[in-house]
Amino acid sequence: MEVFIAQLLNGLSLGSMYVLLVLGFNLMLLVAKIIQFAYPHLVVLSMYVCWGMLKYTSNVFLVILASIGSCIAINIATEPIFRLLAKRHGLDINVSFVVSMSMTLVITDIMSHLLNYGFPIAFPSKWIGKSVIGFGLITFSSGQAYALFGGIAAVLAFFYLLYRTRQGRVLRAISENSLLSSIIGIPTIKTRVISYAIAGLLGGLTAIMLSKMLGSASPALGDFVGMKIIATSIVAGLGNLKGGLVCGLLLGITESMAIGYLPGSWSNAISFMMMLIVMLIKPEGLFGIKA
């Protein structure tokens, strides 16, 4: 029972990280009509920023500000690229997919050539914190507690923004019908940029929490997380935010349970098998496509 509870907590904290990334990914898909495959890579890049900042300062506030700020800034910096493409190709999701794929290669290259000589980075133990509860081999660390509570708070704030505020209404309007939105006077480009900023904010928060939770990062982490984020989004139904919420949590829990109860590290294989089965049964995703 202790193992179950500990793994459930682990799963929820890991899952809430997936949820944040799936939400940011889907927000850009819905509002800006792009597949930003490089989004998780940008998040890993902000983990590097966080790591780099920790070397120079012990001011936690500054570290957090720099990590989140860099994620927002770099994410917004990609917007003109996608806008230029949209000008030439129309809002073609496939084109954005190809281009963001090449962005992942560039970002991964930067991390593996220029940062820490390509070696994985490890966050200082002061940053990660002590374990809160431990049951033999299974522990729940303070990093995971940050991820769990921070993740829940960020997800709630995101849904509040989207469904209870004027800005959220405008984002939903553009996502449903951007031409009609501009006809009623909503500036579409500005609103798209805002969606990049919000996704960047979610990504930056995730980077902070991931650094505390995982304690390390490597150039390959972006590809690894990216695969899961896009697969989860498709399994949930592209553009389906509530579906992304459920499936992100499910993925985290499945992986944790597999780690807790199965020998060896089969957690990835198991989650991808489950996704395969879902796609065979429900090609439009568990909750339906909304993009």
Place this chain on the structure above:
Amino acid sequence: MLRVEDIFVSYGPIKALENININVNAGETVALIGANGAGKTTLLKAIMGIQKVSAGKIIFLGEEITNVGTDKIANRGLGLIPEGHLVFSTMTVLENLQLGSYNNPNCFNDNLESVFESFPILHKRINQIAGTLSGGEQQMLSIARSLMAKPKLIIVDEPSLGLAPKVIGEIFNILRGLNKKGYTILLAEQKAKKALEFVDRAYVMEIGKIVLHGPAQELISNPKVHNAYLGSKI
């Protein structure tokens, strides 16, 4: 108020509008009539900055708005009610109206009150998801949403499309009421008889050109218009 001067629009190699001149004065109701594919919607899109104009000028309230962004044109006081009663179908009636007042959220409550006065049915359905409204109700919501921005000129594209005759009558009554309240209206409509009964003046379009224009009464009695657009229904 609105002046369109010698504009040309093409879809790739296809010329959709040639040498179009129209003007709308404050307080007037003006119609564009013409068969399917005459170019009415294209002209309205060009005015709203949705379709690129290749030559000519569009002037609204003394300022040129040719090829200016659609949102900017809307914010200058042009309220387009597009073809096919378009609403934000996943959102509630209230949310649609809130979006309509994007640019003057401060007058939201006053505007909402006056809109509900003209459309009591929307008041009753305030929390209903717009996509589940009937076609007529969606058309009313579409009009109401544009009124929330207090536009200086209302442009209505084919408000009768897909609606039952009784509902069409209601919609035209609403438009008439709006004109009495001081709104200037430019209407594109295939149903020439309905349109000519409603407006002060009209332009007749045929394959991308304006072939006739004049006061509605004159056009109704013009034999050419009569044969081509009013048919045996009179």
